[in-house]
Amino acid sequence: MNEIESREKAERPSVLAVEALQKSFRAGSVSVPVLTSVGMIFREGLCYTIQGVSGSGKTTLLHLLAGLENPDSGQVLYRNQDISRFSRKRLAAWRGQAIGLVFQAYHLLPELTALENVNLPAMLFGRQDAQPGWELLKAVGMIHRSHHRPSELSGGEQQRVAIARALRNDPEILIADEPTGNLDEETGMEVIDLLLGLHKSRGKTLVLATHDPRLAQRGDRQLVLTGGKLEHADRPSAPSPSMPDSPKGSSESRLEPESKTFS
Ligand SMILES: Nc1ncnc2c1ncn2[C@@H]1O[C@H](COP(=O)(O)OP(=O)(O)O)[C@@H](O)[C@H]1O
Numbered sequence: 002m003n004e005i006e007s008r009e010k011a012e013r014p015s016v017l018a019v020e021a022l023q024k025s026f027r028a029g030s031v032s033v034p035v036l037t038s039v040g041m042i043f044r045e046g047l048c049y050t051i052q053g054v055s056g057s058g059k060t061t062l063l064h065l066l067a068g069l070e071n072p073d074s075g076q077v078l079y080r081n082q083d084i085s086r087f088s089r090k091r092l093a094a095w096r097g098q099a100i101g102l103v104f105q106a107y108h109l110l111p112e113l114t115a116l117e118n119v120n121l122p123a124m125l126f127g128r129q130d131a132q133p134g135w136e137l138l139k140a141v142g143m144i145h146r147s148h149h150r151p152s153e154l155s156g157g158e159q160q161r162v163a164i165a166r167a168l169r170n171d172p173e174i175l176i177a178d179e180p181t182g183n184l185d186e187e188t189g190m191e192v193i194d195l196l197l198g199l200h201k202s203r204g205k206t207l208v209l210a211t212h213d214p215r216l217a218q219r220g221d222r223q224l225v226l227t228g229g230k231l232e233h234a235d236r237p238s239a240p241s242p243s244m245p246d247s248p249k250g251s252s253e254s255r256l257e258p259e260s261k262t263f264s
């Protein structure tokens with residue numbers, strides 16, 4: 002990739018951004034800080050992986066990104082709009098349509114078939130058409146299990162259905178929280194291949210939390226959550242002015258130290 006192409010890729014529009022995000026939880030009488038100051042821009046169509054040890058705050062950060070929880074301070078910006086200003090109704094509509102969520106534990110409804118689970122997010126918005134659900138089940142290689150219930154599916158198959166469900170409202174952003182955490186290594190890799198393939202072919206921004214360094218390496222941008230801060234994996238400390246590759250004059254460098262290579 003030449004310099005101009007790299008630059009174009011670096012300047013894709015921001016789809017989601019966080020600024021000075023802080024979140025603590027109460028444990029008895031003490032407040033335990035989880036996120037101390039998180040700033041990052043998530044750009045259209047790129048895959049961001051977030052690594053961090055258990056308890057580092059990955060799930061907390063993803064919940065804030067999806068508007069499932071509120072930060073103590075700081076902002077979550079969706080296309081430069083502060084989501085804390087959305088009404089409750091608008092926030093729910095935004096989350097349902099702009100964000101597709103994939104969880105470690107699948108969270109399929111046990112009484113519904115695979116097809117019904119996939120179509121559920123659309124039904125919540127009054128759309129009854131089953132056809133997109135079929136097409137998504139086909140895309141994740143599960144068409145032959147359309148009428149099966151989750152208890153009749155393996156873990157990997159349930160996660161494929163959950164990925165199809167996350168795509169049902171054609172969201173701009175996919176957020177996946179340790180999606181391979183309950184799967185064996187081989188099945189986990191297949192699920193990641195599927196998720197990365199769909200992110201690329203459909204141009205979705207993907208934010209993927211994982212504690213597996215091999216999976217993390219597959220992101221366009223590899224981030225690490227440590228000590229309550231989110232940093233680029235290849236650049237653990239803030240770039241100093243003397244570093245030859247530090248961003249020059251970028252108003253966003255405070256939020257998004259660009260990585261050295263673009264893929
Ligand atoms: N609802 C909550 N109440 C109290 N503490 C919480 C809550 N959610 C998370 N925590 C704490 O915040 C820290 C980060 O948790 P989490 O975001 O789940 O980390 P990770 O996903 O990286 O394992 C942990 O110490 C956890 O115990």
Ligand SMILES: [Mg+2]
Nearest residue numbers: 059060178179
């Ligand atoms: Mg977690």
